[in-house]
Amino acid sequence: MKILVIGSGGREHALAWKIAQSPRVTKVVVAPGNGGIRRSFEYADVGTDDIDGLVSLAEGGGFDLVVVGPEGPLVQGLADALTEKGIRVFGPSRGAAEIEGSKRFAKEFMARHGIPTAAFDAAVSPEAARKIVRRFGPPVVVKADGLAAGKGVVVAGTLAEADAAIETMMVEKAFGNAADCVVIEECLRGREASFMAVSDGMSILPLETAQDHKRVGDGDTGPNTGGMGAFSPAPGIGRALFEEVQETVLRKAVAGLRKEGRPFRGVLYAGLMLTADGPRVLEFNARFGDPETQPVLMRLESDLVDLMEAAVDGNLSRAKAEWKSDTAVCVVAAAKGYPARPETGQAIEGLDEAARWPQTVVFHGGTRLAGGRIVTSGGRVLGVTSLGRDLAEARRRAYGAMAEIRYDGMHYRRDIGLLSQGEAR
Numbered sequence: 001m002k003i004l005v006i007g008s009g010g011r012e013h014a015l016a017w018k019i020a021q022s023p024r025v026t027k028v029v030v031a032p033g034n035g036g037i038r039r040s041f042e043y044a045d046v047g048t049d050d051i052d053g054l055v056s057l058a059e060g061g062g063f064d065l066v067v068v069g070p071e072g073p074l075v076q077g078l079a080d081a082l083t084e085k086g087i088r089v090f091g092p093s094r095g096a097a098e099i100e101g102s103k104r105f106a107k108e109f110m111a112r113h114g115i116p117t118a119a120f121d122a123a124v125s126p127e128a129a130r131k132i133v134r135r136f137g138p139p140v141v142v143k144a145d146g147l148a149a150g151k152g153v154v155v156a157g158t159l160a161e162a163d164a165a166i167e168t169m170m171v172e173k174a175f176g177n178a179a180d181c182v183v184i185e186e187c188l189r190g191r192e193a194s195f196m197a198v199s200d201g202m203s204i205l206p207l208e209t210a211q212d213h214k215r216v217g218d219g220d221t222g223p224n225t226g227g228m229g230a231f232s233p234a235p236g237i238g239r240a241l242f243e244e245v246q247e248t249v250l251r252k253a254v255a256g257l258r259k260e261g262r263p264f265r266g267v268l269y270a271g272l273m274l275t276a277d278g279p280r281v282l283e284f285n286a287r288f289g290d291p292e293t294q295p296v297l298m299r300l301e302s303d304l305v306d307l308m309e310a311a312v313d314g315n316l317s318r319a320k321a322e323w324k325s326d327t328a329v330c331v332v333a334a335a336k337g338y339p340a341r342p343e344t345g346q347a348i349e350g351l352d353e354a355a356r357w358p359q360t361v362v363f364h365g366g367t368r369l370a371g372g373r374i375v376t377s378g379g380r381v382l383g384v385t386s387l388g389r390d391l392a393e394a395r396r397r398a399y400g401a402m403a404e405i406r407y408d409g410m411h412y413r414r415d416i417g418l419l420s421q422g423e424a425r
Contacts, residue, residue, distance in 0.1 A: 002027045007069030010365035010383040011290035018297045022305040035374045036364025075101035090308040095262035097286040103183045113256035117281040120185035126170045132184040133162040139187035146178030150226030190275040193234040197250045200316035201263030209234040210292035225339045229416030231329045232295040294385040295328035329394040330385040336409020342379035346407040353404035359387035
């Protein structure tokens, strides 16, 4: 098989890495890839926002399957355009991807289908948003309705913080048109967990759980980011809770999307808060999470291509996933100034030394090749991911490998995987 992976981040590096392990795969091409991906795989210099270019690439390249990594092209309808050309694609349609593309749609969808989530309201003007905040009372969560690269969420502990978030999003347009509408919701307390499931539009195949760390600083301090690290499995999730989430969240969502004429084929991600009153959905994503994908795929024993094909062909009910019992930890190295204003172009040293650590893979996110060297090109630069017999061993390996890496302004959290942390969102 010849497979095309769309994307340029750490998630796509992990997908290409895992797909290439399939004995059925003869070639993996990534479009556009990044510095680390381009050192390991063939690539095509076509951007993820060039829908016509990606369709032409897929059509002319003789690919047996196209795997779409990021949310942007899915929300823009790439899967629909590929399907129209008779090209097999792993990734949901534009209609199904709206569950991530619009926070308002997602919240109203959950209300229609009885999926547990926080109380909310939506506003299309700053004045209306401020009124909702005062009706709810702090703490509240302010979310940009559209895609904002994981940064359009502010947990506001005071009215002043909520008003500042509204000003930044709706008046200053920090996220462009993504915040023409904002969602205000009650702040949930508990522990976060990420659940992902492959779906063929009818049934689901749950993947192993993970927990990510959104805040930029140790102890869950500072602004939210796209994710500073993750580990799998998430702690404290027994079989009963796991089954409850599959039944009340993921299966309900897939059934609801099908009922509304938006059958979901791909990976559905549910970010949950495990509250004292039970699991509550914080967000849905229409693709693999980043950085959760990195540790989850490190633990996957099964052939990922088999699972993807079962979803595309509608045979998922007969598929099964096998998992390593090990723990996996992914620690993200970020650029100076991330998440506000990441600086780029810094030369990265120590990658070969880091890769020599046992059971460790350095997945590249924001990197590019410049004069034969790997340099930073984005906010989340690397995801150092390690397996271990337990959490302590996986953390020791991941942080040991991270200590080998150097670039100007590099920063990362030192507490990824520590179980004492709680979250409020």
